[in-house]
Amino acid sequence: MTQQAQTGRLPADGPAPTDDVIRREAGFGIDDLLERLWDLLTSMKFGVIIILALAALGLVGTMVIQAPPGISADPAAKADWLNEVRPRYGGWTGIMDQLQVFTIFESIWFRALAALLTASLVACSAHRLPGLWKSATKPHVAIGEAFFTHAPQHEFIAVRGTSDEIRERVSRVLNKHRYRVVSEDDGVLHLYADKFRWGPFGTVIGHLSLVVILGGAIVGSMFGFRDSNFVVAEGSVAPVTSGEGISVGLVQFQDAYYTETGAPADYASEIVIYKDGTEVASQTIRVNEPLRYGGLSFYQSFYGPAAAMRVTDAAGNEVMADGVPLAWSDGDTGRRVGSFVIPGADLTVWVIGTAGTGDPIIAPGQMRVELYQGSQGTSVDAATIDQRTSAELAGYTFSFDREMQYTGLSVARDPGTPLIWLGSFLMIAGFVLVLMFPHRRVWGRLVVRSDGRGMLSLAGAGRRDVNSNTEFTDLVTDVRAAFTTPTDA
Amino acid sequence: MYKMSEYAFIAAILATGLALILYIAYALSGLRAARMQTAGGNVRTGVMGFSGGPRTAALGRYATILGWLGFAFLSAWLVFRTIATGHGPFANMYEFSVSFAWGVLGAYYWFERRYHQRMLGLFALPVALALMLYATTIPSTVEPLVPALQNNLLLSVHVAVAIVAYGSFTIAFAAALLFVIQPEGGRWGLPKPEILDDISYKAVVVGFPFLTAVIVLGAIWADVAWGRYWSWDPKETASLVTWLIYGAYLHARVVRNWRGRKAAYLLMLGFAATLFTYFGNLFFGGLHSYSGLG
Numbered sequence: 001m002t003q004q005a006q007t008g009r010l011p012a013d014g015p016a017p018t019d020d021v022i023r024r025e026a027g028f029g030i031d032d033l034l035e036r037l038w039d040l041l042t043s044m045k046f047g048v049i050i051i052l053a054l055a056a057l058g059l060v061g062t063m064v065i066q067a068p069p070g071i072s073a074d075p076a077a078k079a080d081w082l083n084e085v086r087p088r089y090g091g092w093t094g095i096m097d098q099l100q101v102f103t104i105f106e107s108i109w110f111r112a113l114a115a116l117l118t119a120s121l122v123a124c125s126a127h128r129l130p131g132l133w134k135s136a137t138k139p140h141v142a143i144g145e146a147f148f149t150h151a152p153q154h155e156f157i158a159v160r161g162t163s164d165e166i167r168e169r170v171s172r173v174l175n176k177h178r179y180r181v182v183s184e185d186d187g188v189l190h191l192y193a194d195k196f197r198w199g200p201f202g203t204v205i206g207h208l209s210l211v212v213i214l215g216g217a218i219v220g221s222m223f224g225f226r227d228s229n230f231v232v233a234e235g236s237v238a239p240v241t242s243g244e245g246i247s248v249g250l251v252q253f254q255d256a257y258y259t260e261t262g263a264p265a266d267y268a269s270e271i272v273i274y275k276d277g278t279e280v281a282s283q284t285i286r287v288n289e290p291l292r293y294g295g296l297s298f299y300q301s302f303y304g305p306a307a308a309m310r311v312t313d314a315a316g317n318e319v320m321a322d323g324v325p326l327a328w329s330d331g332d333t334g335r336r337v338g339s340f341v342i343p344g345a346d347l348t349v350w351v352i353g354t355a356g357t358g359d360p361i362i363a364p365g366q367m368r369v370e371l372y373q374g375s376q377g378t379s380v381d382a383a384t385i386d387q388r389t390s391a392e393l394a395g396y397t398f399s400f401d402r403e404m405q406y407t408g409l410s411v412a413r414d415p416g417t418p419l420i421w422l423g424s425f426l427m428i429a430g431f432v433l434v435l436m437f438p439h440r441r442v443w444g445r446l447v448v449r450s451d452g453r454g455m456l457s458l459a460g461a462g463r464r465d466v467n468s469n470t471e472f473t474d475l476v477t478d479v480r481a482a483f484t485t486p487t488d489a
Numbered sequence: 490m491y492k493m494s495e496y497a498f499i500a501a502i503l504a505t506g507l508a509l510i511l512y513i514a515y516a517l518s519g520l521r522a523a524r525m526q527t528a529g530g531n532v533r534t535g536v537m538g539f540s541g542g543p544r545t546a547a548l549g550r551y552a553t554i555l556g557w558l559g560f561a562f563l564s565a566w567l568v569f570r571t572i573a574t575g576h577g578p579f580a581n582m583y584e585f586s587v588s589f590a591w592g593v594l595g596a597y598y599w600f601e602r603r604y605h606q607r608m609l610g611l612f613a614l615p616v617a618l619a620l621m622l623y624a625t626t627i628p629s630t631v632e633p634l635v636p637a638l639q640n641n642l643l644l645s646v647h648v649a650v651a652i653v654a655y656g657s658f659t660i661a662f663a664a665a666l667l668f669v670i671q672p673e674g675g676r677w678g679l680p681k682p683e684i685l686d687d688i689s690y691k692a693v694v695v696g697f698p699f700l701t702a703v704i705v706l707g708a709i710w711a712d713v714a715w716g717r718y719w720s721w722d723p724k725e726t727a728s729l730v731t732w733l734i735y736g737a738y739l740h741a742r743v744v745r746n747w748r749g750r751k752a753a754y755l756l757m758l759g760f761a762a763t764l765f766t767y768f769g770n771l772f773f774g775g776l777h778s779y780s781g782l783g
């Protein structure tokens with residue numbers, strides 16, 4: 001779209017200077033400042049610089065390891081993570097952290113640029129819309145003579161006939177090229193023809209769609225809910241913390257592998273959704289086949305081993321019987337760890353699985369149980385239990401019934417997604433419209449002398465690319481042909 | 490079918506390789522003709538300002554025919570491979586590299602037909618050939634799909650659209666390269682800068698909306714598979730960077746004094762970003778690490 005650059009050349013199409021000039025001369029102060037800001041925001045160079053700056057940040061984001069989301073909220077986890085990457089970045093680690101390079105897409109830099117981009121997009125659109133509207137609906141038909149000798153493409157054709165006849169004939173040629181034709185007569189016949197006059201609106205649609213998408217992202221992060229580490233063991237039900245009384249039960253989890261390569265073939269969790277205790281939905285979810293219920297979506301994400309545990313108190317009452325997902329991994333030993341709390345007691349129970357056949361403490365088929373005083377975290381007692389046996393610890397009987405699996409889901413509610421998809425659709429539609437259907441305009445000026453000989457001037461103000469040039473040349477060739485062949489042939 | 494696809498692939502490499510040799514010969518004879526012309530020799534000048542004696546024209550024609558043949562063999566590869574695997578060419582680096590080569594050749598011949606600038610082939614064909622040769626170095630075995638990739642329709646469209654975008658950007662790059670290697674004003678019998686500028690622009694005009702669609706389709710897939718339309722995964726981010734660079738190019742072209750050379754440098758940067766996005770799988774891992782190379 002070179003409209004902006006080119007409209008300047010059309011004498012009648014330029015913005016009315018009066019207001020501007022008056023204001024500029026009236027003085028400085030806040031008006032002046034605002035005006036400069038506006039000029040900056042609507043400047044194409046500034047736009048290009050913002051875009052390239054965003055690209056540079058993006059490049060940093062791909063080259064530098066990014067901290068897992070949410071880690072900056074937890075100083076201890078953050079420090080651990082920084083220590084992990086320190087060998088790689090050495091002395092720079094601290095500085096890079098200060099500069100928010102490890103969380104570049106949440107950094108002040110990124111936010112500032114996104115805000116600037118938004119402001120600039122809105123300003124550009126607002127700046128251009130009136131002009132586009134005007135050139136689509138009220139084009140300048142009557143244009144001064146000088147334009148025809150200065151336009152990037154222009155052509156003079158000697159014609160013959162009455163003004164009306166000539167207009168008819170030229171219009172027919174233009175219509176055949178799918179141009180619409182407007183004419184005005186003030187002694188001189190002015191012609192204006194164009195096609196794809198709505199094409200440039202694609203620019204506005206495409207640019208504002210970016211604002212819609214950014215809006216969707218903001219709505220999502222402000223009003224959305226996300227738990228990427230939701231775990232539930234087979235046979236258990238676990239609550240979703242989104243505050244809607246939803247819980248998820250796992251009937252069973254199955255993983256399948258290709259026999260030849262051993263590569264994973266399928267992960268499937270048969271889940272049931274409860275709302276306030278009553279079943280409301282059920283489905284076998286897979287990667288690519290989430291379950292959606294009431295704005296929440298449940299995605300298959302990961303899986304792992306779980307232990308079916310039972311705890312009875314001294315009186316023989318069952319205080320807990322559930323599957324415990326061993327959802328964490330002990331980085332040093334590679335053992336899988338899960339935990340639960342004994343209701344009504346200040347005891348946290350760790351359930352630890354084997355690290356494999358070489359594990360000196362926990363053999364395959366065994367489960368280790370460690371008790372901690374919940375409030376102080378002090379170790380109370382521990383035992384390693386074989387499958388289908390039990391152990392007495394701190395007055396309770398712990399039974400390890402069997403090994404099973406748990407499934408890890410990502411549970412999300414993102415009210416921003418409709419905006420994201422709407423924006424995406426508008427963006428593609430807008431850019432296709434502006435790039436594939438460029439506005440083409442042709443002006444004509446016809447002067448007929450009393451003897452029936454006339455001069456038709458044609459000028460084009462398309463883009464200065466080869467296509468619009470050839471298109472104009474083709475038009476002119478056809479117009480010429482229309483005047484060299486007999487009318488009533 | 491798998492065997493057939495392998496044969497088609499080898500035939501495509503041979504045809505493209507031979508075509509490239511002819512393109513080089515064509516360029517060299519053109520260069521000689523141009524020099525003779527400036528030295529006052531008597532050589533006819535072609536339509537687009539490119540000097541073409543009879544021998545050059547014949548060379549060029551054969552080069553084009555062989556290149557088309559290469560494209561036809563690659564198309565056959567695409568069909569056989571799809572039948573053999575039962576899905577689009579998105580499952581590993583091998584499939585995607587060959588498809589990319591197909592896209593480059595397809596885009597190149599589309600532009601050659603429209604603009605008759607065979608000199609572009611001098612830079613476009615090596616890219617296609619390099620991709621194919623690269624593909625011969627990585628395993629081509631057909632392996633069943635891991636769960637995340639079991640979304641045949643969405644992924645096939647995602648990749649098909651990506652191939653169009655990448656193919657177009659390669660042409661934009663080839664034209665930009667021809668643009669910048671020319672001395673200011675002078676042209677060694679190369680296509681005129683305005684034509685090259687126009688070819689680049691047209692290629693980006695096609696490629697940009699397609700790249701937009703690639704990113705959107707990727708986001709839709711991510712939303713379906715992982716519950717998150719955007720996670721700043723390195724491959725996603727790299728494609729966004731590429732998109733931004735081409736977006737900047739479209740604007741830079743409008744700023745009057747950024748046309749030409751500066752815009753051409755942006756295109757080269759954009760192509761570097763395209764390759765970075767494409768080969769990114771190999772070194773930055775993340776959710777897209779399905780290259781099949783471990």
Ligand code: HEM
Pocket residue numbers: 001002003004005041042043044045046047048050051117120121124128203206207210431434435697733736739740743
């Ligand atoms: C990531 C951000 C952006 C993207 C992806 C984008 C994309 C585009 C595209 C595809 C076009 C059509 C180009 C053509 O017709 O050749 C365009 C045109 C335009 N853009 Fe942007 N744009 C972005 C940001 C901006 C910003 C920040 C501004 C304001 C400074 C801006 C101002 C314009 C204007 C005025 C045009 C019309 C050019 C003309 O006069 O023909 N854009 N943009």
